[in-house]
Amino acid sequence: xxxxxxxxxxxxxxxxxxxxxxxxxxxxxxxxxxxxxxxxxxxxxxxxxxxxxxxxxxxxxxxxxxxxxxxxxxxxxxxxxxxxxxxxxxxxxxxxxxxxxxxxxxxxxxxxxxxxxxxxxxxxxx
Amino acid sequence: xxxxxxxxxxxxxxxxxxxxxxxxxxxxxxxxxxxxxxxxxxxxxxxxxxxxxxxxxxxxxxxxxxxxxxxxxxxxxxxxxxxxxxxxxxxxxxxxxxxxxxxxxxxxxxxxxxxxxxxxxxxxxx
Amino acid sequence: xxxxxxxxxxxxxxxxxxxxxxxxxxxxxxxxxxxxxxxxxxxxxxxxxxxxxxxxxxxxxxxxxxxxxxxxxxxxxxxxxxxxxxxxxxxxxxxxxxxxxxxxxxxxxxxxxxxxxxxxxxxxxx
Amino acid sequence: xxxxxxxxxxxxxxxxxxxxxxxxxxxxxxxxxxxxxxxxxxxxxxxxxxxxxxxxxxxxxxxxxxxxxxxxxxxxxxxxxxxxxxxxxxxxxxxxxxxxxxxxxxxxxxxxxxxxxxxxxxxxxx
Numbered sequence: 001x002x003x004x005x006x007x008x009x010x011x012x013x014x015x016x017x018x019x020x021x022x023x024x025x026x027x028x029x030x031x032x033x034x035x036x037x038x039x040x041x042x043x044x045x046x047x048x049x050x051x052x053x054x055x056x057x058x059x060x061x062x063x064x065x066x067x068x069x070x071x072x073x074x075x076x077x078x079x080x081x082x083x084x085x086x087x088x089x090x091x092x093x094x095x096x097x098x099x100x101x102x103x104x105x106x107x108x109x110x111x112x113x114x115x116x117x118x119x120x121x122x123x124x125x126x
Numbered sequence: 127x128x129x130x131x132x133x134x135x136x137x138x139x140x141x142x143x144x145x146x147x148x149x150x151x152x153x154x155x156x157x158x159x160x161x162x163x164x165x166x167x168x169x170x171x172x173x174x175x176x177x178x179x180x181x182x183x184x185x186x187x188x189x190x191x192x193x194x195x196x197x198x199x200x201x202x203x204x205x206x207x208x209x210x211x212x213x214x215x216x217x218x219x220x221x222x223x224x225x226x227x228x229x230x231x232x233x234x235x236x237x238x239x240x241x242x243x244x245x246x247x248x249x250x251x252x
Numbered sequence: 253x254x255x256x257x258x259x260x261x262x263x264x265x266x267x268x269x270x271x272x273x274x275x276x277x278x279x280x281x282x283x284x285x286x287x288x289x290x291x292x293x294x295x296x297x298x299x300x301x302x303x304x305x306x307x308x309x310x311x312x313x314x315x316x317x318x319x320x321x322x323x324x325x326x327x328x329x330x331x332x333x334x335x336x337x338x339x340x341x342x343x344x345x346x347x348x349x350x351x352x353x354x355x356x357x358x359x360x361x362x363x364x365x366x367x368x369x370x371x372x373x374x375x376x377x378x
Numbered sequence: 379x380x381x382x383x384x385x386x387x388x389x390x391x392x393x394x395x396x397x398x399x400x401x402x403x404x405x406x407x408x409x410x411x412x413x414x415x416x417x418x419x420x421x422x423x424x425x426x427x428x429x430x431x432x433x434x435x436x437x438x439x440x441x442x443x444x445x446x447x448x449x450x451x452x453x454x455x456x457x458x459x460x461x462x463x464x465x466x467x468x469x470x471x472x473x474x475x476x477x478x479x480x481x482x483x484x485x486x487x488x489x490x491x492x493x494x495x496x497x498x499x500x501x502x503x504x
Contacts, residue, residue: 012413027405034449035390037309041302048300050293051201057289057309058200064442065191071412074184075177079212083205090202138287153279160323161264163435167428174426176419183415183435190316197286303453310452317443326436327429328468331461338457 012071018125019070022081022118026067029088029115033059036095036108045099052094056108059091063115070122078126085119088112138197144251145196148207148244152193155214155241159185162221162234171225178220185217189241196248204252211245214238264323270377271322274333274370278319281340281367285311288347288360297351304346308360311343315367322374330378337371340364390449396503397448400459400496404445407466407493411437414473414486423477430472434486437469441493448500456504463497466490 012020037056040047066084069077092112095105138146163182166173192210195203218238221231264272289308292299318336321329344364347357390398415434418425444462447455470490473483 012409027409031390031405031449034446035451038302038306038451041300041305044300048293048296050199050290053293054198054200054290055202057198058195058202060446061191061194062206065187068187068412068438069184071409072180072183073176073413073416074180076181076184076209076213076216079209080188083209086205087202138283153283157264157279157323160320161325164325164428164432167426167431170426174419174422176416179419180416186320194286194312197283199287199290302451306450306452307454309450310447310454313443313446314458317439320439321436324432324435325428326432328433328436328465331464332440335457335461339454342454 015070018118018121019077022122023067023070025111025115025118026063026070026084029111030060030063030067032108032111033063033091036104039104047098052098055087055091055094058087059112062087066119078123081119081126082123085116085123088116088119092116141196144244144247145203148248149193149196151237151241151244152189152196152210155237156186156189156193158234158237159189159217162230165230173224178224181213181217181220184213185238188213192245204249207245207252208249211242211249214242214245218242267322270370270373271329274374275319275322277363277367277370278315278322278336281363282312282315282319284360284363285315285343288356291356299350304350307339307343307346310339311364314339318371330375333371333378334375337368337375340368340371344368393448396496396499397455400500401445401448403489403493403496404441404448404462407489408438408441408445410486410489411441411469414482417482425476430476433465433469433472436465437490440465444497456501459497459504460501463494463501466494466497470494 012023015023033056037053037060040053040056046052062080062084066077066080069080074080089112092109095109095112098105100106138149141149159182163179163186166179166182172178188206188210192203192206195206200206215238218235221235221238224231226232264275267275285308289305289312292305292308298304314332314336318329318332321332326332341364344361347361347364350357352358390401393401411434415431415438418431418434424430440458440462444455444458447458452458467490470487473487473490476483478484
């Protein structure tokens with residue numbers, strides 16, 4: 001599961017590079033978490049433990065919300081980025097606690113950590 | 127535009143009364159803000175000033191997100207409720223600054239204030 | 253899990269009774285499905301079978317989308333209501349195929365069926 | 379406003395190229411429409427005409443919903459893609475009817491048309 005500098009979020013010309021990076025990280029985290037939910041459902045066991053599945057779904061939703069606040073040019077994006085950073089951090093930890101023979105949980109945790117970091121930056125900059 | 131004790135959120139049996147009240151207030155605020163966006167578009171002028179329209183759309187989205195975190199039984203709902211309270215408070219102020227011959231902006235501000243109050247309670251209780 | 257005439261969707265004054273009923277049914281179905289996802293995660297086994305969990309999450313999202321189209325006064329709500337009816341119908345069937353000692357899956361299937369019926373009506377009226 | 383082959387949707391390894399293209403087109407259309415809503419609010423006049431703003435918000439939401447259905451591996455994605463194609467087509471037409479000195483509405487219409495085309499393909503393939 002590749003992530004990369006190739007990615008380009010559309011319609012963000014004129015935004016600060018930090019905000020563009022945050023939008024990109026939120027979009028990536030949303031997409032990776034949503035596909036990883038499917039992976040978890042396929043594997044069962046630890047992967048569908050209620051607390052883990054719940055935080056995965058939390059992460060999918062708050063990442064989209066934070067991304068949309070930034071795309072919409074909201075002056076209140078920092079509040080949502082702060083919440084998003086905390087959810088992503090917790091989701092990363094939940095992913096790391098699960099057996100991971102194929103690296104899917106590691107890839108998901110990585111996307112969550114990148115998003116948490118970018119969101120913390122946005123929250124602090126405001 | 128009526129709001130009331132008649133409202134009943136489905137599937138919340140077993141939740142604390144405070145959380146039920148918060149889910150209800152978020153649902154009401156989401157619905158009222160979304161219909162008030164239409165009202166604003168119809169009226170034009172001040173009502174479609176970019177900062178006002180943006181915060182209305184912010185409020186629609188964060189209220190749904192906060193409500194869903196609670197319905198989902200998320201242990202991280204307090205973080206989202208905190209962000210939601212700030213957005214709702216700002217949205218209430220934005221609504222109150224607009225000419226309001228028919229009371230629609232007042233009704234929207236009221237829904238935002240109720241939601242802000244319930245969300246602050248949830249954020250503090252956690 | 254009660255559903256009822258007490259429910260009141262906010263800000264819908266001036267809409268047709270059929271649309272108000274559809275908005276209400278979509279809101280109920282979204283809420284019940286989201287809380288039932290938790291129920292399923294707690295129970296495990298058949299309840300977390302991938303196809304079932306996926307359709308539950310589908311139903312949560314399309315109901316909210318259909319509801320928002322109607323609250324927003326969209327002239328394209330019929331297209332979304334048509335999709336919503338099909339998803340709700342499939343979700344009801346998926347719920348009914350699961351062991352249900354406590355009636356939670358039955359209650360969820362009922363909410364899905366009511367929503368499917370109201371959405372079909374909206375789709376046909378357009 | 380660039381769109382390109384550089385774009386990479388995360389976590390879609392193993393999906394058909396047609397579905398990957400559709401996910402990508404939905405993501406692009408969601409992002410472009412949401413930033414174009416801001417552009418419209420800044421410009422006022424025709425740009426904030428109620429029917430136009432409403433369809434822009436419709437398009438933002440249904441594109442995200444269609445994208446999520448596909449990322450989630452839903453077997454019912456075709457129904458949502460069908461609705462999405464109709465909303466995108468109507469949004470493209472609405473964008474094209476607006477004065478467009480700087481090309482922003484043209485770029486938005488193009489993203490909507492690409493998304494409509496990919497969604498029609500997904501709907502027909504199912």
